[in-house]
Every structure is written in C-alpha cells, then in structure tokens.
Amino acid sequence: MEYHLTTPLSPEKIRQLHCGDIVYLTGEVFTARDKAHYLMLQKRRQDIPFSPSEMALYHCGPLVKKTKAGWQVVSAGPTTSNRMEEVMGRLIRKYNIPFIIGKGGMGRRTREALRNHVGVYAAYPGGVGALAADAVQTVRDVFWLRELGVLEAVWVLTVKEFGPLIIVFDAHGRSLLHNNAEHQ
Template sequence: MVEYHLKTPLSEEDVRKLKVGDIVYISGKIFAARDAAHKKILELLKKGERLPFDPQGLLVYHVGPVVKKVGDKWQVVAAGPTTSARMEIMEAEFIEMTGIRGVIGKGGMFERTTEAMRKFGAFYGAFVGGAALLAAKAIEDVEDVFWLEELGVPEAVWLFKVRDFGPLIVAIDSHGNNLYMDVINKAKVQLEVLLKSL
C-alpha cells in the first residue's frame, strides 16, 4: 500500500501507477454528479455540444451535497458520498466520453466500469460513508454550479476546489483489479462449498 497526494487534472500516467489498496488524497478541481447529471452530460456530448466546464483529467464525485448560500457564494455544509452502483449503467460511457480520470463514491462499481477504467486509465476511490463533514472540510471553494434550476441542488453539477480530499482507498485500479468484485467472487465460492456440505 502506497499513499499518494495528487493534483488534478490527472494524467493517465498518474492513474496507471495506482494499485488496489493504495490511499489517495486529491487537490485541485473535482465535480459532483449523480444520476441526472450523468444523463445530462452524456446527452450533450452525444449531440456534439460543449460542456460549460472541462471534465478532462478530473474526478467525478457521486454526491448530492448539502449547501447554503453565504452572500453570493455557495458553501458546502456536508458532502457524503452516494451509492455508486446507481451510476453503473452510465459510468463506462461517461469515462470514455468525458476523459475523467477517476470516480469517488461508496459501495463500488462492477464489470463494465472496471473494464472502462482499465481501457481508458481511470480509478475508483472509495470514500468512507458517514464522513460527510470530513468531505465538506476538504472542499475549499465552490467554483461553479451548472443546471441548478433544471436539476435541483442534489442533482446539479457542482465544481469544487479541494485540498487533500480523502482518504480515498483505490478500490478499482486501471489494471482491471476490483476489490468489490473480488469479495463477491470469494463469497460465491464459499457459498458453493457450504451448499455442497449440506
């Protein structure tokens, strides 16, 4: 296990050195996007339209932040991760079309996303559930928000400036390794052994 402090935008080389079990802290820009935001971004890119921000080399954070407005600035109050499996059906295409280098969330992702991360050079950083205040503390600034009126606060795309956001455990690396799938596969083997012994 190695600990890395990385700054976005990340290069493919940055990501290829990461291995399952490594610990990562991210500084720079990341953006929040859940189900509706993933759909919106993919729709625009498929139409050949430009996004209002450049996701290339950034990390997407599966989160619906709790925010408040202080003067003319947004402040993040809490930003705990949401379950990433909800985005599984879109994430492989999202990685390919946006050029992101990582996903932050909880609960892991599956085969299609793992393969896209291997092919395009991205990783999955697991952030501990229940640590919404820790996440918010690492968010230094809300640089922008997109589609707020259309999608609402939890589903809008929030562009954050972060410092040492983490710890993120590399749970899926860019070499096809997936801690979550390993656990599922081991459990299946054990289940078969148990069923045979009955």
C-alpha cells in the same frame, strides 16, 4: 501506498495507482448524481461548460447553504455509486474521466471502461460528510442548478487533501471488492 495527487491527473499518475492504495486529492472535482450522468450523456461534448477529463468525478449530492459570500458546502459525503453503473462506462468513454470517487463499489462494465481508458474508481467512506466538506476550499461553479435542482446539479469544487480515497478499481483491471463481488 499513500499518494498526494493534484488534478489534472495524467495517465502516468493514474497507472501508478493500485487497488488498496490511498490517495489524498488536491484540485478540482465535479459532483454528479443520477440525473447529471444522463444529462451529460445526452449533451454534446463541446456543450459541457467544464472539463471532466481534467477533474475527478465525485458521486455526491452535497448539502449546501447559500450565504452572502456565495455557496457554502456544509456536508458532502459520497452517494451510492452503483446507481450509476448502467451509464458509467459510456460516460468514461465519452469524457475520458480519469478519477471517479464514490462509495459502495461498482460493476464490471465500469471496471473495464476504467482499464481501457486509464482511470480509477476510489471509495471515500460513506457518511463522512462533515470531514469531506472541510476538504472543500471553494465552490468554483455550479451547473444546471435550475434544470436539476441543488441536489442533482453539478458542483465544481476546489478541494485540498481530500481523502482517504481508497482505490477500489485500478487502471489495470483489478478490484478490491470483497470476493470480487461486483454489482451487475
């Protein structure tokens, strides 16, 4: 099935998604790589300057350019999600993140956290950076730029019809990964 969804994503919308479904997402996503995950775990929920539960989390360190008009996203494909497996489950529980986008698959702990908290993990094809950047309409905000640097900072992006996002873990505990091969 193909879905065209807009953030924020309600549990009802998330539950209707199944492994292998394809989503085109409109609305807000925030990027996070290794460092941002750890920082978000350290911080108190009320100290986070954006609302993770109303957006999608995108495992991505975008290639950006500063222009007179502000930041511009040049290329923005996904990074390997599995590097975040260690902390993903805790982050999902802490912030109620309903939609995670990345590449390469994740592990059992993430799959179970998504089932318990009604979330999905979706894959965007790795390396498809130019097309992903074309789906970004505006850079709404950037957080922790000085602390983490451009690559690891959290970029809040407004996207339009961002996809194809392939559902790899659905909220029913199922996985699309080949032979159920999950990272440990």
